[in-house]
Amino acid sequence: MQFDFDKQSRKKIIEYVFDKLEDYYSSTKERTTNPELNIKDIRESLLSQELANGIHPEKAIDHIINGLEKYSVHTPHPKYFGLFNPRSNYAGIMADLITATYNPQLAGWSHAPFAVEVEDLLIREFANKFGYQTERADGVFTTGGAEANLTAILCALNHKYPALASEGMFSIDKKPIIFCSQEAHHSIQKAVKVVGLGTNLIKAIPINSHLKMDIAILQQELEKLDYSVYDPLMIIGTAGTTGTGAIDNLVELNEIAKYHNLWFHVDAAFGGGAVLSDDLKVHLKGIEDSDSITFDAHKWMSVPMGASIFLTSKNDVLNKTFEINTEYMPKDADKLKVTQPFTHSIQWSRRFMGLKLYLSLLTYGWEGYEQIINHQSDMARYLKSQLLKNAWVIRNHTDLPVVCFTKEEFEQDPKFTEQIMSNILKNRKSWLSLYPINGISTFRACITNYNTTKIEIDELVNELNMEVDSFVTEMHPKHW
Template identity: 30%
Template sequence: MDGQGTSGAAEPSGGAAEPSGGVAEPSGGAAGLSGGVAGPEALRPLVDEVLAGLAAGARRRGGPIVPGTPAEVAAAVREALAEARGPAALRRLAELLAYGAADPADPHCAAHLHCPPLAVAVAADLAVSALNPSQDSWDQAPAATALESELLAELAESVGFRPDRAAGVLTTGGTESNLMGLMLARDQRLGPDVELNGLPGNVRPRILASEAAHFSVQRAAALLGLGERAVRTVPVDRQLRMDPAALADAFAEAGWEGATTLAVVATAGTTDTGAVDPLHAVADLAARHGAWLHVDAAYGGGALFSERLAPLLDGIDRADSVSLDWHKLGWQPAAAGVFLAREARTYASLARRAVYLNPADDEEAGYPSLLGQSLRTTRRPDAFKLAATLRVLGRDGLGALVDRCHENALRAAELVRTTPELELHCDPVLTTVVFRYAVPDPAGSDRVNAGLRRELLRTGRAVVGRTELPGHGPGRVRLKLTLLNPHTTEAELASLISAVVEAGKAQPGARGTARPAT
C-alpha cells in the first residue's frame, strides 16, 4: 500500500522531569490519557489524524469494498504494519482500515444486516470510549447505570411490556440476547440447578424454532447443555414465516409434548427475507402448552419506530423475552443489542453477588447494581449512544429512516421484477430483497449466482449477499440485498441492479437464459 501521509499528531510534551530510572513520564500526545480535564485536548489532534486517515482510505478505495483477493488484502495489511511507525502510524493505519473496509455507507454495499452508523451515534460512542466506564458496579459508572435503566424502561414500553415489571440489559447483539432468553426459559421450566443428565427418561427438553430462525438458537442450545439437536425446526412458507399448523403438529408429535418443550422462538425479521412469524398464533400455542415464548426481533425490532411497519410486530407484547438490535435498523455502531424480559422475577437465576462489586450493604444503602442483569462482567455503557440518538432525532426521526429503507426495498424489488435476467423470490417485508439471476438449470443457477457475487467482490464493484432457501438439492442459491442506507437514491439502486446483471452475463453458462419481461 502506498502513501504514508504526514502526521499532525502532537508529540509527547517535552520538559517533563524524569524519574530516577531515567525514563520520561508520558504526559501528552499519543501517550496521554483520554479522561480527565485534559483528556479532550489530548484526543483532539489524534482524532484529527484518524479522520484524515479515514478520508484518505475511502478515497483510495473508491467503492463499496477494496478490490482484490483475500490474499492481496492480507499482503497490504502486512505491508502497512511493517511501515507504520511513530507519530504517523495512527493516520497510516486508519487509512488502511478505511481502504480495506466494506463500507455500508456506500449504496453498492448491500449484503448484510450491517448498517452505516449515524454520525451522532459514533460521536456519542467516542465519549464512552474516552471515559471507559464499566457497568459491573455503580462506582464505575454512576450516570451510565441510571441512564441504562431509564432507556430500558422506554424500550420495554415500546414493545408493550410494563416498564415497572420488566427487566433487561444491553447486549452484544442477537446471539447473546437469544442465549439469555433461552437460558431463562430453561431455568423457569427446569430450575437453574438442574442436572440435565439426571432428568427422567421421559423428560427431553426441546426448543421449537422455524427453519428460518437464526443459527444462534442452535448455538444457545449447545451452550446451555441441551445439545443442538434439542432444537426442532418448524417448516416455513415461501416468505419464510413459521407455519402455525406445523408448529401445532410439532407440539403434538410423540416425544415432543408440551411438558418437555422449554421454549418457542418466533422470529420477527428473518435474516434472509425479513419475514415476521405470525406472533399471535405462535403465542397462543406457546401459552396452551406452557412454553416460554422468545421473540427474536433483532432485525424487525426497528419496525417499532415506524407507524407504517409497527403493525407487523403486533403480538410481540405477549413474549416472555425479546431480542432487539439497534446496530441493524437503528444505525448504531456495534454493539447495540438489547434483551428484555417481560417479568423481572424471571431474571432471578442471573442474580449474582460479588462482594467487591455489589456488596449487599451497598445495595441496602441505595447504590444499585446491574451485575445480575448481564452474562458479562466488564461491560461498556452501549446505552449511551442509543439514548443520545433518540434524544437528537426522536422516534419519529428514526422512523423516517426506517421508512426510507423500506421504500428502497420496494423500489429495488420492482427493478428486479422488471429486469428480464432476474427473478424475484418474494415481495419485501422490511428492507431485504431476495432474488437470483435466472438460469433454468438448478445446478447452473447456483454456480452462476455464487460466481457473479464473487466477481463483484473481486472487482470491488458491489457487495451483494448470498443465501440458500430451505430444503435440499440444487437450485436454492439466491442473492440478497439488505438495504440499510436511508440515503440511497433510486438511480443508485438501478446502478446496483445493473452491476449484478452485467456480472451475471459474464458467468459461464449464463448467456441466453433471460426470462421474458413481465
C-alpha cells in the same frame, strides 16, 4: 513512557485522526465496496511493523487506516446491500469516543450511576415501544443478538426449573426441547451448546410457502412428542429472518406457547426496528405478548457495533438467572432501590453500550428514526419495482427491506448466480449476497444504509443487467 501524551500532542493526534476519518466518512461512496482477499499481503504488512519499541503515532495511525481502507468490506458504503451492517450515524460515533474517554465500568451501579440509569431508561422505553407493560418489564443491554438469544434460553430454563441455578442440569429429569423455524438464526444452535443442552434438542420446524414457520407442522410435532422423555421448553419466533426477512406468525405462536405453557421468545434482532414505524409495526403484532425479545440496535438503528437489547415481560427472571453475591463488589448503593448490573446479566465488566443509542435518540429523536426506517423500506420497494421492470422475479415475501431475486429462465442453472456474483465482487462496485430459497440460489439485497438512494439502486440494477447479458453471451449464446 507517557501514555497520555501532552496536550499539544493530543490535539495534533486527534486532528490527524479526524482528518483521516472525515475523508472516509464524507466520501465513502468513492471507495470500492470490497477488498481483494490477499492474506499474504495482509500478514506481511502486520509483520513489517515495529512492536518492540513502538513507532510515531501518525505512522501507527496511517498503518491502521491504510489497512482498514485496503482490506475491509466497506459496510458504510451506500451500495453495500449485504448483511445487517449499516453505516453508523455520527452521533453514535461520537458516543463511542465519549465512552472510550470516560471508560465507565457498568458492573456496579455506584461506579457509573448515570450510565446505568441511561440504559435502564432505554430498556423501559423499548419495552413500551414493543408493547410490554412497563412496570412488569425488564431487560439488559447485550454485546449482540447471540448473547441476547443465549440470555433468553437461560431465562426460559431458570423460569421453568427453579432448582437449575443451584443444581444445574442434573435437576432436570426430562430433556428440554426448543422449537423454532428452520430459518431461525444459528446463534440458537450456539446457545444450546453453551448451556449444555446440545443441538439435538432443537426441533427446527419447516417453513411454509411464505417462508414463515409452518404452524401446522409445529402443532403436529407438539402432539406427537414423547412427553415421558422430552419436556417442551420454549418456542422461538423470528421477526425478520436473516436470509429472507420473513416474520413468523407471532400471534399464533404465542397462542400455542401459552396453551402448552412454553416460554415464547421473539428474535427480532433486525425486524424489531419495524416497531419504530407506524407503517411497519403492524407486522410485529403478537410480539407484545411474548415472554422475551432480542433486538439489535446496531442493525436498523444505525449505531456502531455492538448494541443489542434483551427484553422480558417477566421482571423477576433476570435476577433468578444471574443473581450472585460477592464481598469485593462496591456496596455504596446497597441501601438504594437499584439493581446491580453484574447480578442481571451474563456480563460482569460492562462497557457503556447504551450511550451510542441514547445520544442518537437525543440527537435525531424517535421521529428521525421513523423517517429513516420508512426511507429504507421505500428504497426496498423501489428496488423491487426496478427489478420487476427488468424481468427479474422476486422470491421472498416481506415488508422489511430484504429482497431476494433471480432470473426465472436461469434459476435452475447453478452457474448463473455463482458466476454473476463472482463478477460483481470482482467489479467491487456493489456488495450483495446469495441465499437459497426452496433449493434455488437467489441474489439477496438488503437496504441497511440510510444514505442509499434511487441512484444507488439504479446503479445496482444496471450492473446486474450487464452481468446477465455477459452471462448469456458466454454461457447461453442460443438464448439470443
